[in-house]
Amino acid sequence: MSAKLFIYHASDVIVRPFETLLSEEGICLREIIPSAFEELRSCEGLKLFLINDRFAEEMNKDVSDLIFCSDSSSAVICINGDQKQKGLKPGDEEKVFLYLKEPVNENELLKAIKSGFGYLHSKLECERLHSSLDVRTRELSSLNEIGIALSSEQDYDKLLELILSKSREITNCDAGSLYLLDNTKDTGNSLIFKLVQNDSLANLEFKEYALPLTRSSLAGYVALTGEFVNLDDAHNIPEDVDYTFNKAFDVKFNYRTKSMLVIPMKDHKNKTIGVLQLINRKKSKDVILTSDSVVEDEVISFDDKTFGLINSLASQAAVSIENSLLYQNIQNLFEGFVKASVLAIEQRDPSTCGHSERVSVLTVGLAEVVDRVSSGKYKDLNFSRDQLKEIRYAGLLHDFGKVGVRENVLVKADKLYPGELKYVRSRFDFIKKSMECKFLEKKLSIINDKKPDDYQKYFKEVDNELEGELQKLNSYLRSIEESNIPTILEDGLFNELKNIADNVYRDYSGEEHNYLTPYELNLLSIRKGTLDENERHEIESHVTHSYEFLKKIPWTKEFENVPDIAHAHHEKLNGSGYPLEINEEKIPIQSKMMAITDIYDALTAQDRPYKKAVPVEKALDIIGYEVKGNLVDSGLFDMFVKEKVYELVGEKG
Numbered sequence: 223m224s225a226k227l228f229i230y231h232a233s234d235v236i237v238r239p240f241e242t243l244l245s246e247e248g249i250c251l252r253e254i255i256p257s258a259f260e261e262l263r264s265c266e267g268l269k270l271f272l273i274n275d276r277f278a279e280e281m282n283k284d285v286s287d288l289i290f291c292s293d294s295s296s297a298v299i300c301i302n303g304d305q306k307q308k309g310l311k312p313g314d315e316e317k318v319f320l321y322l323k324e325p326v327n328e329n330e331l332l333k334a335i336k337s338g339f340g341y342l343h344s345k346l347e348c349e350r351l352h353s354s355l356d357v358r359t360r361e362l363s364s365l366n367e368i369g370i371a372l373s374s375e376q377d378y379d380k381l382l383e384l385i386l387s388k389s390r391e392i393t394n395c396d397a398g399s400l401y402l403l404d405n406t407k408d409t410g411n412s413l414i415f416k417l418v419q420n421d422s423l424a425n426l427e428f429k430e431y432a433l434p435l436t437r438s439s440l441a442g443y444v445a446l447t448g449e450f451v452n453l454d455d456a457h458n459i460p461e462d463v464d465y466t467f468n469k470a471f472d473v474k475f476n477y478r479t480k481s482m483l484v485i486p487m488k489d490h491k492n493k494t495i496g497v498l499q500l501i502n503r504k505k506s507k508d509v510i511l512t513s514d515s516v517v518e519d520e521v522i523s524f525d526d527k528t529f530g531l532i533n534s535l536a537s538q539a540a541v542s543i544e545n546s547l548l549y550q551n552i553q554n555l556f557e558g559f560v561k562a563s564v565l566a567i568e569q570r571d572p573s574t575c576g577h578s579e580r581v582s583v584l585t586v587g588l589a590e591v592v593d594r595v596s597s598g599k600y601k602d603l604n605f606s607r608d609q610l611k612e613i614r615y616a617g618l619l620h621d622f623g624k625v626g627v628r629e630n631v632l633v634k635a636d637k638l639y640p641g642e643l644k645y646v647r648s649r650f651d652f653i654k655k656s657m658e659c660k661f662l663e664k665k666l667s668i669i670n671d672k673k674p675d676d677y678q679k680y681f682k683e684v685d686n687e688l689e690g691e692l693q694k695l696n697s698y699l700r701s702i703e704e705s706n707i708p709t710i711l712e713d714g715l716f717n718e719l720k721n722i723a724d725n726v727y728r729d730y731s732g733e734e735h736n737y738l739t740p741y742e743l744n745l746l747s748i749r750k751g752t753l754d755e756n757e758r759h760e761i762e763s764h765v766t767h768s769y770e771f772l773k774k775i776p777w778t779k780e781f782e783n784v785p786d787i788a789h790a791h792h793e794k795l796n797g798s799g800y801p802l803e804i805n806e807e808k809i810p811i812q813s814k815m816m817a818i819t820d821i822y823d824a825l826t827a828q829d830r831p832y833k834k835a836v837p838v839e840k841a842l843d844i845i846g847y848e849v850k851g852n853l854v855d856s857g858l859f860d861m862f863v864k865e866k867v868y869e870l871v872g873e874k875g
């Protein structure tokens with residue numbers, strides 16, 4: 223659309239003779255006189271002022287302001303004798319397009335007028351292009367910002383909210399909804415109505431639901447065809463199309479849906495994964511559509527430019543949704559793998575069932591307390607969501623290395639393995655029987671050597687002696703069985719075991735053996751617990767196995783410390799722990815927390831066959847001793863107790 227052209231001239235600049243000629247070019251002539259000022263002020267066309275030095279000298283400030291205003295739709299041609307206009311203020315000259323020297327001939331003036339309007343046209347076009355470039359740049363920069371926001375949002379639900387709100391923001395829409403295609407149902411494809419936003423209906427309650435995927439609904443049509451639908455008025459849809467507008471929402475909420483843009487969200491393979499529905503594009507963003515008349519005044523249709531923008535955003539949105547789903551799937555996959563690993567540990571040692579989960583819950587709970595605390599040694603220590611998750615994984619997998627420990631060692635309840643104790647018992651049965659044989663032989667010699675009247679007397683002596691021997695053997699066996707239980711071994715019992723072992727018996731072939739083998743004596747002599755030195759090393763090796771296993775997992779940056787946290791869960795502040803034997807400075811804080819929760823759970827667990835669960839109070843006392851011995855961190859333990867973190871895993875003891 224071309225602008226109207228005006229020449230405003232000083233009265234003594236002679237242009238009237240060209241009036242017809244100029245009129246043919248669509249140029250209107252006006253004289254600069256007070257009665258024309260009103261029209262001049264409101265004139266929206268392109269204006270060329272023709273003035274001379276006489277006019278410039280005489281013009282007052284108001285006239286000068288009108289002519290030399292900063293408006294880019296006007297320019298000034300000055301006619302004088304010196305190429306320099308008298309009476310112009312500094313700055314006004316910039317507005318002068320051309321100086322013409324008097325006398326000006328006809329051709330020269332017409333040429334100047336033509337150039338003047340040509341200049342104004344170019345200037346206007348340039349300005350239009352600038353402003354359009356500005357708008358485009360702003361739009362591109364918003365699109366870019368939206369793209370960055372979409373790609374950095376990892377929370378799936380928040381991402382969908384962001385897609386819809388940004389789509390509405392960039393198009394000035396009052397409302398909108400978002401649908402996703404669901405291909406997972408056995409019953410066939412459906413559309414999930416995921417969310418709705420509406421600026422004019424505050425506190426709109428909405429719950430997602432599935433609707434059948436058919437061409438009769440707008441979203442269904444767009445999802446199935448991959449084509450967009452642009453409606454000027456949703457209540458006035460042509461009759462020859464497949465889709466209809468569902469008025470239920472408008473009726474229920476007393477809302478008036480007018481302009482609508484429904485577009486498919488297509489992934490990188492051009493496959494539609496969802497539908498974006500934008501409703502009521504407004505002239506002004508802040509207007510609330512309170513009535514039909516406001517809708518009539520404020521709501522406008524979607525133009526090509528808006529469509530281009532939203533189409534580009536929809537593609538970015540689709541890719542972000544895909545990425546987010548992929549991320550979620552990877553997360554689920556990994557969670558599943560972690561759970562399966564925990565199951566693998568606990569199946570090997572059912573007595574520790576739930577230990578990994580409890581340690582992870584308690585350690586995360588303690589980390590959350592540390593994160594909140596605002597005074598003391600750890601007041602500046604904070605844990606992000608990812609760091610808490612890292613602790614959770616480390617907790618769940620800290621004992622995974624137990625899969626590398628022999629099962630009988632792992633579940634060893636007594637000092638001797640069950641088969642070994644049985645063997646000792648059988649040996650004692652044999653010794654008893656041998657003893658009985660020996661005494662029967664004694665009775666035979668009595669029959670041979672003594673008179674029948676004395677038999678009973680000697681037999682009684684032999685029986686008493688046998689009884690004494692058998693009692694001694696029974697007492698030995700009781701001591702062995704007593705030593706086999708994992709209580710702290712008293713010195714007396716330890717010496718007795720040595721005496722028992724020193725006794726010898728003959729086997730069937732006459733070969734001599736000790737009552738207990740050196741191996742049995744070694745195991746039964748364990749002072750504390752059930753494990754000998756080698757077995758203890760084997761159990762302790764679970765930490766190294768855990769570390770080696772966790773190191774092989776290609777953790778992402780945010781979880782890269784999982785192996786190191788698990789590696790140090792049996793370290794002690796004074797360096798007496800295992801396997802690294804590192805001290806306070808080198809033990810990761812997460813491992814220090816895990817050390818407390820690990821000990822606590824090991825003490826209070828009710829399902830270990832080889833030891834009774836310790837009541838909560840006593841467990842806390844025991845850890846308190848470890849604090850005094852500079853084995854576990856006092857500040858962390860204080861928080862564990864004060865904030866009752868242990869209650870996170872329920873009642874125990």
Ligand SMILES: [Fe+2]
Binds near residue numbers: 621791792
């Ligand atoms: Fe452990």
Ligand SMILES: [Fe+2]
Binds near residue numbers: 577581620621820
């Ligand atoms: Fe553990």
